[in-house]
Amino acid sequence: MQFVQLLISGISQGCIYGLMALGFVLIYKATETVSFAQGELMMLGAFCALALMTVAGFPFWLAVPASIAAMGLFGMGLERAVIRPILGQPAFSIVMLTIGIGYVLRGLVTMIPVIGTETHQLPVPYQDLSFRLGALVLSAGQLVVMLATGLLCAALFALFRYSKLGVAMQAAAQNQLAAYYMGIPVQRLDGLVWALAAAVAAVAGLLLAPVTFVHANMGLIGLKAFPAAVVGGFSSLPGAIVGGLLIGIVESLSGFYLPEGFKDIAAFIVVLVMLMLRPNGLFGEPLRKKV
Amino acid sequence: MRFLFKTSYAQDLRLARHGGHVFWYGLLCLALVLAPWVVQEYWLAQLSFVLIYAIVGLGLMLLAGFTGLFSLGHAAFLGVGAYTQAGLTGIGWPFALALVCAAALSAAAGWVVGLPALRVKGIYLGMATLSFGFIVEELFARWESVTGGNAGKHLAPPQVWGLSLESGTAFHFLCLGLTVVCTLAVLNLLRSPTGRAFVAIRDSEISAQSMGIHLARYKTLSFSLSAALAGIGGALYAHKLQFISPDQFGIMQSIDLLLMVVVGGLGSVHGAFLGALFLIAMPQLIALGKDWLPATIGQAPGLQAVVYGAVLIAFVLFEPMGLYGRWLKLRTWLQMFPFYRRGMFKRQRSFQKSERLR
Numbered sequence: 001m002q003f004v005q006l007l008i009s010g011i012s013q014g015c016i017y018g019l020m021a022l023g024f025v026l027i028y029k030a031t032e033t034v035s036f037a038q039g040e041l042m043m044l045g046a047f048c049a050l051a052l053m054t055v056a057g058f059p060f061w062l063a064v065p066a067s068i069a070a071m072g073l074f075g076m077g078l079e080r081a082v083i084r085p086i087l088g089q090p091a092f093s094i095v096m097l098t099i100g101i102g103y104v105l106r107g108l109v110t111m112i113p114v115i116g117t118e119t120h121q122l123p124v125p126y127q128d129l130s131f132r133l134g135a136l137v138l139s140a141g142q143l144v145v146m147l148a149t150g151l152l153c154a155a156l157f158a159l160f161r162y163s164k165l166g167v168a169m170q171a172a173a174q175n176q177l178a179a180y181y182m183g184i185p186v187q188r189l190d191g192l193v194w195a196l197a198a199a200v201a202a203v204a205g206l207l208l209a210p211v212t213f214v215h216a217n218m219g220l221i222g223l224k225a226f227p228a229a230v231v232g233g234f235s236s237l238p239g240a241i242v243g244g245l246l247i248g249i250v251e252s253l254s255g256f257y258l259p260e261g262f263k264d265i266a267a268f269i270v271v272l273v274m275l276m277l278r279p280n281g282l283f284g285e286p287l288r289k290k291v
Numbered sequence: 292m293r294f295l296f297k298t299s300y301a302q303d304l305r306l307a308r309h310g311g312h313v314f315w316y317g318l319l320c321l322a323l324v325l326a327p328w329v330v331q332e333y334w335l336a337q338l339s340f341v342l343i344y345a346i347v348g349l350g351l352m353l354l355a356g357f358t359g360l361f362s363l364g365h366a367a368f369l370g371v372g373a374y375t376q377a378g379l380t381g382i383g384w385p386f387a388l389a390l391v392c393a394a395a396l397s398a399a400a401g402w403v404v405g406l407p408a409l410r411v412k413g414i415y416l417g418m419a420t421l422s423f424g425f426i427v428e429e430l431f432a433r434w435e436s437v438t439g440g441n442a443g444k445h446l447a448p449p450q451v452w453g454l455s456l457e458s459g460t461a462f463h464f465l466c467l468g469l470t471v472v473c474t475l476a477v478l479n480l481l482r483s484p485t486g487r488a489f490v491a492i493r494d495s496e497i498s499a500q501s502m503g504i505h506l507a508r509y510k511t512l513s514f515s516l517s518a519a520l521a522g523i524g525g526a527l528y529a530h531k532l533q534f535i536s537p538d539q540f541g542i543m544q545s546i547d548l549l550l551m552v553v554v555g556g557l558g559s560v561h562g563a564f565l566g567a568l569f570l571i572a573m574p575q576l577i578a579l580g581k582d583w584l585p586a587t588i589g590q591a592p593g594l595q596a597v598v599y600g601a602v603l604i605a606f607v608l609f610e611p612m613g614l615y616g617r618w619l620k621l622r623t624w625l626q627m628f629p630f631y632r633r634g635m636f637k638r639q640r641s642f643q644k645s646e647r648l649r
Contacts, residue, residue: 086608094607096549096553096607107597111593111594116592223425226421260433272422275410279411
């Protein structure tokens with residue numbers, strides 16, 4: 001029973017890693033860069049919802065879509081302002097750029113007097129609810145996390161499978177130049193992808209907020225989502241979720257069964273093992289250039 | 292403007308290209324030697340830090356700037372060096388022997404990390420080094436019998452041949468000497484076949500391979516050498532602070548080191564020094580600027596992070612060659628004075644090159 005309980009908490013934590021990893025994968029697929037600012041975008045999303053609810057007095061169900069939309073716009077603006085000018089440069093410069101963006105966002109939030117340095121609680125309506133299922137205790141927060149992740153995955157799947165936009169994104173992800181020649185506005189798509197990634201990050205932030213509270217350093221959890229993306233394969237959307245779940249479960253189980261200290265690095269050990277066994281991840285397609 | 296007409300291969304290999312180099316670098320060395328009698332104790336300590344970070348920066352520059360492999364966990368090597376030095380001098384080993392061991396152990400750690408570098412590339416390598424950094428940091432925190440855990444570990448001032456280097460001046464000379472040795476070593480390495488192989492790997496792995504360069508050997512070698520330099524830097528760092536704890540060697544330190552080489556200018560030895568100078572000078576400049584800003588902004592805790600991030604963004608966007616690139620442009624402008632064209636250093640825009648296909 002305890003095992004199942006641990007499994008469930010691992011899965012709900014893993015969903016959050018998976019959502020974060022989804023953001024990495026979206027950006028990686030489209031622009032072949034890795035955004036180190038993803039965790040900070042998540043933090044910003046949570047703060048945005050917090051501000052909407054406590055300062056502007058929005059009800060919860062309005063604040064959530066509003067903050068997701070706001071983060072989407074923010075992501076698009078970010079791409080337009082700083083990422084686009086250096087497209088075509090080596091991937092490493094964009095990585096450094098996103099590290100810089102992360103620093104700035106975290107610093108700016110910290111700089112807001114009083115609010116920035118403290119820990120806040122996002123007033124969610126399902127805060128104290130929990131269900132009993134035999135000997136299992138399921139908190140409403142965990143259920144909401146799993147449910148929301150499932151819905152978001154379905155929505156993304158539908159977007160990529162059935163909409164023209166999603167197909168265009170796939171085309172651009174496979175070969176930017178060819179997609180450009182086919183009349184796909186690659187640059188505008190990049191902006192949309194960043195918007196999508198920022199919105200997904202905001203969802204992750206909102207789901208994480210009741211668990212860890214809202215504070216300026218909550219973005220550091222993004223570092224745990226890298227392993228999730230790598231394990232799943234950096235170029236596979238379902239892989240990101242599977243990787244996230246795997247990391248979450250491993251972390252939860254190692255926290256209980258292994259000596260203290262293993263919980264924090266379990267994810268990274270999994271990554272190293274993964275890179276040695278299958279450098280392309282579980283779902284990554286091995287690509288090779290033929291000369 | 293000076294024109295150099297090379298008439299022999301020896302001329303092409305010379306460390307100092309012309310008399311001007313000898314003069315100016317000699318002057319710089321002289322200034323650094325005379326520094327203890329000119330500057331105050333505090334600034335001398337900062338200068339020592341610049342030299343220490345320059346050694347680490349040289350190592351990372353070798354890896355990131357010249358071989359094109361990026362390490363997001365470089366602080367771990369720094370930590371391996373620091374803890375080795377602390378442990379060995381703690382049980383009474385002489386300074387020099389402990390330093391060699393620190394460098395050797397870091398190099399061994401670098402070799403281990405270099406192994407995955409043979410299979411993975413780009414961001415996957417970043418993840419591997421990041422994971423290594425996290426694991427080592429946790430190891431430092433948990434292996435209490437050796438590292439003292441989170442409580443940290445104290446070091447005695449270094450003893451060189453029975454001579455205690457407790458004073459700032461003596462330590463400054465130690466750092467200066469090691470920096471000069473490391474710089475000469477790196478410069479010589481870079482003009483040797485090994486250094487050429489590193490640059491070839493950076494520019495194109497496929498063409499390097501087809502020229503007969505053993506990729507695996509040179510990549511692990513690059514990691515080891517880079518880690519060894521970081522280990523030396525770490526040992527000096529531990530002695531300078533006389534106290535080390537695991538959180539000094541975390542992800543933030545790794546990112547600081549990357550920031551250092553990027554701001555200094557990737558792919559130039561000058562860049563390592565300029566970056567180190569920048570990294571040490573930045574907090575001072577921010578502290579100075581604080582007094583000018585209104586109190587609500589100046590005293591806010593996040594100011595330093597914002598400035599660091601903004602500087603990083605500005606450099607990547609506007610000056611990818613870093614501080615050294617800025618200096619190159621200034622020098623070229625001065626040399627060609629009325630004839631400098633604006634577009635001389637302009638980057639070519641290109642479609643993104645896929646890193647997935649390699």
